[in-house]
Amino acid sequence: MDLRQLFDDLVRFETDLWNGIDARLRQDCGVTLGGLNVLLVVERAGSCRVNDIAAALSITVGGASQAVDRLERAGHCTRRPHPADRRSSIVELTAGGRELVQESGPVFDSELMARLSAPLPPTALGHLADALAVLRATTQRTPAADPTPLTKEP
Known part of the structure; x- marks a missing residue:
């Protein structure tokens, strides 16, 4: 096997999958896939810190903070001071953010169905899900898997 x-193949498929879903969400719902992922993390948590979003999405805190800034400017979420930690804030969805998550769900699901379920029989899709779960668990235990900011050369 040629690793x-x-x-x-894995990277190209992931890129094509992301770009296809992102384009459809932008067109139909006016939200990026990255933005929707942030909203979904906040929705699942009810409320959370930017650090929690970064950890859930395996991105930097700076990247998560910028995403929250964009979503906040668009009226999809708010930040309020953390009651126990003055250094952080709590992110919550607005009514508009909750509505966007609901509106985006069927679009996201139809793209996943077309791009994952339609081409693969259920057994193959199950094997793929199992294999990816094992690989993700393995890479999450590897210290190099932590997102680190790139440094600029002088």
Whole structure:
């Protein structure tokens, strides 16, 4: 088995999958897939800190904070001071954010169905899900998997 080809296929598929779903969400709902992912984390939690969003999405705190800033400007979420930690804030969905999550759900699901369920029989999709769960668990235990900011060269 050519592991480099497997890597290339996996990365290219993920990129095409992301871009296709992102384009459809932008067109039909006016939200990016990245923005929707942030909203979904906040929805599941009820309320959370930017650090929690970063951890849930495996992105940097700075990236999560910028995403929350954009969503807040669009009226989809709010920040309020954390009651026990003056250094952080609590992110919550607005009514508009909750509505956007509901509106985006069927679009997201139909894209997943077309791009994952339609081409693969249920057994193959189950094997793929199992294999990816094992691989993700393995990489999450690897210290190099932590997101680190890129440094600029002088």
